[in-house]
Amino acid sequence: MCGRFTQYTPKKQIAEVFNLDPGGLFDLSPRYNIAPTQQVAAVGQTKDGRRKLAMLRWGLIPSWAREMPGGAKTFNARAETLQQRPTFRDALGLRRCLVIADGFYEWGKDKTPVYFYDSMGKPMAFAGLWDSWKSGEGKTINSCAIITTEANGLVKPVHDRMPAVLYPAEYGWWLDRDGTDAGELGKLLRPYQASLMKAHPVSKRVNDVRNDGEVCAAPLNLPLIT
DNA sequence: CCAGACGTTGTT
DNA sequence: GTCTGG
DNA sequence: CCAGACGTTGTT
DNA sequence: GTCTGG
Numbered sequence: 493m494c495g496r497f498t499q500y501t502p503k504k505q506i507a508e509v510f511n512l513d514p515g516g517l518f519d520l521s522p523r524y525n526i527a528p529t530q531q532v533a534a535v536g537q538t539k540d541g542r543r544k545l546a547m548l549r550w551g552l553i554p555s556w557a558r559e560m561p562g563g564a565k566t567f568n569a570r571a572e573t574l575q576q577r578p579t580f581r582d583a584l585g586l587r588r589c590l591v592i593a594d595g596f597y598e599w600g601k602d603k604t605p606v607y608f609y610d611s612m613g614k615p616m617a618f619a620g621l622w623d624s625w626k627s628g629e630g631k632t633i634n635s636c637a638i639i640t641t642e643a644n645g646l647v648k649p650v651h652d653r654m655p656a657v658l659y660p661a662e663y664g665w666w667l668d669r670d671g672t673d674a675g676e677l678g679k680l681l682r683p684y685q686a687s688l689m690k691a692h693p694v695s696k697r698v699n700d701v702r703n704d705g706e707v708c709a710a711p712l713n714l715p716l717i718t
Numbered sequence: 719c720c721a722g723a724c725g726t727t728g729t730t
Numbered sequence: 731g732t733c734t735g736g
Numbered sequence: 737c738c739a740g741a742c743g744t745t746g747t748t
Numbered sequence: 749g750t751c752t753g754g
Contacts, residue, residue: 493727495737527736527737554724556749563734565725567737578724578750599737601728640726653727699738701736 494568494618494638494655496698497596498524498607498709499533501615506592509615510535510663512543524708526550526593527701528564534620534636535590537667548589552637553625554579560627569621569637571656571681575674580637583621584674588666590617590658591638595709597698598651605698606650607709608691619656619666619681644683646691657684 500522507514512535520533531547538544551564569580593616595609610616622636639656647654658666662680665672698708 493737495727497737529734529736552725554749556724564736568726570726573725580725582749597737603738605737637725651728701738 493598493640493651493653494596495528496605497526497618497655498594498609499526499592499615500524500594501592506533506545506615509660510543510545510590510592510617512545517545518547523704524706525698525701525704528567532636533592534622535592535617535663535667536587536622537669539669541668543667546589546634548591548622549633549635550591550638551635552579552583552621552623553633553635555623555625557625560625560633566637568640568653571619571639571641571678574621574639574678580621583623583637584677586669587622588677589620589622589636590663590666591620591636591655592616593618593655596655597694598647598654600650603696605694605696606691607694608647608654608689609709611688611690617658617660617663619658639681641681642683644686644689646686646689647683650691654683656681659684 503517503520528551532550534546534548536544550567552566574580574584595607597605599605619639620636625633640653641656643652643654692711697703
């Protein structure tokens with residue numbers, strides 16, 4: 493599962509990793525406790541093939557929704573059932589994106605939060621889907637869901653699901669609007685290699701969405717001096 | 719035909 | 731217990 | 737994901 | 749919008 497994550501790599505590096513045009517990039521403030529319903533940074537691709545950074549509401553609102561849904565039930569999408577879900581099926585074919593992250597949190601049965609991140613400290617890309625919804629007042633909200641898959645060996649002791657993390661070589665494939673069928677794309681939504689990740693328990697401070705800052709992701713046994 | 723749902727997770 | 735808000 | 741509310745009336 | 753249930 494993926495219900496909380498971080499994003500603190502500065503935009504200059506993000507532009508390099510995701511091959512974005514540095515012009516037209518907005519500022520990304522470091523965040524250590526991103527929760528559903530908040531705005532998240534994502535990379536999409538325009539019809540003419542250019543990559544674009546966007547801020548999306550985390551919690552996908554389908555274009556056909558009559559009302560703005562209360563709460564956020566669609567912030568994750570199971571990789572195994574995407575094609576059977578009216579909420580996600582169209583997006584899988586047409587509106588895929590990369591949700592930019594540096595790591596994610598999972599809570600074990602004992603309620604201890606654990607932070608998972610790239611072993612080299614590089615940003616990650618979660619496979620995502622987005623949609624565009626228009627309210628009765630004519631206000632447009634672009635939103636997204638993060639795809640989940642089976643947990644890898646590192647995550648499994650804590651939780652049986654994790655976000656579908658893509659490898660850099662797969663970014664283009666996932667974002668391309670044509671030349672890919674849903675079955676082929678599904679192959680990308682597998683557990684990320686455990687040896688490329690690290691993990692450590694963190695304080696329960698991350699539980700409360702009002703808390704942010706490095707302390708949320710800091711190792712429990714090496715607390716930051718604050 | 720119309721009405722109503724449309725989602726994931728974890729826990730006992 | 732269940733829903734909403736972040 | 738977790739935290740916090742879960743209600744109506746009338747008054748300033 | 750599209751599908752299921754009645």
